[in-house]
Amino acid sequence: xxxxxxxxxxxxxxxxxxxxxxxGLKVLTEIAMQLGDVVxxxxxxxxxxxxxxITIKTPLRVKTLEKRKELTRYLLNGTxxxxxxxxxxxxxxxxxxxxxxxxxxxxxxSSSVIYSGTMAAAIEASINHIPAVGFSLLDxxxxxxxxxCYKPVKEMITRVLNDGLPEYICLNINIPKLNGSPIKGVKVxxxxxxxxxxxxxxxxxxxxxxxxxxxxxFYNREDGVEGTDEWALNNNFISVVPIHFDLTAYHLxxxxxxxxxxxxxx
Amino acid sequence: xxxxxxxxxxxxxxxxxxxxxxxGLKVLTEIAMQLGDVVxxxxxxxxxxxxxxITIKTPLRVKTLEKRKELTRYLLNGTxxxxxxxxxxxxxxxxxxxxxxxxxxxxxxSSSVIYSGTMAAAIEASINHIPAVGFSLLDxxxxxxxxxCYKPVKEMITRVLNDGLPEYICLNINIPKLNGSPIKGVKVxxxxxxxxxxxxxxxxxxxxxxxxxxxxxFYNREDGVEGTDEWALNNNFISVVPIHFDLTAYHLxxxxxxxxxxxxxx
Numbered sequence: 001x002x003x004x005x006x007x008x009x010x011x012x013x014x015x016x017x018x019x020x021x022x023x024g025l026k027v028l029t030e031i032a033m034q035l036g037d038v039v040x041x042x043x044x045x046x047x048x049x050x051x052x053x054i055t056i057k058t059p060l061r062v063k064t065l066e067k068r069k070e071l072t073r074y075l076l077n078g079t080x081x082x083x084x085x086x087x088x089x090x091x092x093x094x095x096x097x098x099x100x101x102x103x104x105x106x107x108x109x110s111s112s113v114i115y116s117g118t119m120a121a122a123i124e125a126s127i128n129h130i131p132a133v134g135f136s137l138l139d140x141x142x143x144x145x146x147x148x149c150y151k152p153v154k155e156m157i158t159r160v161l162n163d164g165l166p167e168y169i170c171l172n173i174n175i176p177k178l179n180g181s182p183i184k185g186v187k188v189x190x191x192x193x194x195x196x197x198x199x200x201x202x203x204x205x206x207x208x209x210x211x212x213x214x215x216x217x218f219y220n221r222e223d224g225v226e227g228t229d230e231w232a233l234n235n236n237f238i239s240v241v242p243i244h245f246d247l248t249a250y251h252l253x254x255x256x257x258x259x260x261x262x263x264x265x266x
Numbered sequence: 267x268x269x270x271x272x273x274x275x276x277x278x279x280x281x282x283x284x285x286x287x288x289x290g291l292k293v294l295t296e297i298a299m300q301l302g303d304v305v306x307x308x309x310x311x312x313x314x315x316x317x318x319x320i321t322i323k324t325p326l327r328v329k330t331l332e333k334r335k336e337l338t339r340y341l342l343n344g345t346x347x348x349x350x351x352x353x354x355x356x357x358x359x360x361x362x363x364x365x366x367x368x369x370x371x372x373x374x375x376s377s378s379v380i381y382s383g384t385m386a387a388a389i390e391a392s393i394n395h396i397p398a399v400g401f402s403l404l405d406x407x408x409x410x411x412x413x414x415c416y417k418p419v420k421e422m423i424t425r426v427l428n429d430g431l432p433e434y435i436c437l438n439i440n441i442p443k444l445n446g447s448p449i450k451g452v453k454v455x456x457x458x459x460x461x462x463x464x465x466x467x468x469x470x471x472x473x474x475x476x477x478x479x480x481x482x483x484f485y486n487r488e489d490g491v492e493g494t495d496e497w498a499l500n501n502n503f504i505s506v507v508p509i510h511f512d513l514t515a516y517h518l519x520x521x522x523x524x525x526x527x528x529x530x531x532x
Binding site for chain 1: 312314315316317318319320321322323325326327328347348351352354355356377379380381386389393394417418421422425432434435438448449451452453454455456457459461464465466468469475476477478479480504506507508509510511512513514515516518519521522523525526528529530531
């Protein structure tokens, strides 16, 4: 287990992929400041859909927006993963006890985790052996109502600060949108098998050139299957999915041994 | 199993993240054309490190470079994953029997798979239920020697065309650089636990502004451990890792059940 326990206030790094001005980032920062000293790093604009992208061909620049013991805020021209790398390796004086990402405006359940800048930041933290949690609210609205998030998010952050997380693991936590009835509870889940059905919208510009806008709707291959994140969210539970960065399909390694007999030399 | 078997020549979609002019793309296209009709989609410049990023805020544009039955080539202003989505949903008349990505100039072993545009394209294919393979050569040189790749790559593509791949699985195949002795064979492996130790290079521009270049070196947490991709490559074997897009850490779901008792309402 990696644990953030020690005697001084923990150091919590907070990031997101909706940009520095996002309401969800402010909410998460506010909650984190009740539990530790906070460093925020985010970007001028939204980095949604940036996934685990890193910036290789252009240099990174950082602006310090605010610097006090309780709260330091950095503005970065890069991706969420750049932000984690730069903060951990350059900006922070010590390794953070916890990295939080979010609260994202919009769901990151099912296979969305793989496109998400929010979750990429948390996964990058776990690769670097730092406990991390990504939070998402099922509401894309820039002015989404986060009022029901404070209590559960604080409870869950406290749990991770106290107990740590298993090695190389981060959590993907999605919270239902307020719908009039209180959240029923928390479900520890697996990622549902689903994907985005793309419906590109083809348009023609005033000069006669064609272009395409990416749109799409989520298709759940396991609709109604209990134990999945989508099931939990559809039933008004918070979903907690433990995530690891190892993409190996272990169950197939032995099954594929006959590949080792392929003739590969002339 | 998903299988590309049918009576006509299979349709093979080929992409990469090094751009349309990359030598590795030309080699892979050449090999694929021996086995089927080929559609290539790539980008003007390198998209290395773009991971699973998708383009949401700007429209996509496509230019047809070449169009015949055996070979069609498209140029896209987007990411590798955009290319898969657009080809499958808009450009192709039928679902491809196989999607190939690469041959990447440089390794995509270990956790590099998560940053890689090459592998993101293959993973996107697997999410869409299309058999896919990402190939990488352990040589970053733009003029890398691919001469030893032809035989094994053709053998492996033929294997997948004949037998298909298990559902929602793609393969991450890395090939050692030519080093004077022939490749020893193929090993079916798991992804090694390793990460990139970042060493940002801080510089100051002529106007006094600081900026950072991302550099780094790979650190293997399991150096010398047999059964890992890095071990295979270091011992002059081709590594084949079966990859799935489900990031759930299944072994922790039951262990975390006590999270379901968290008090989350006021």
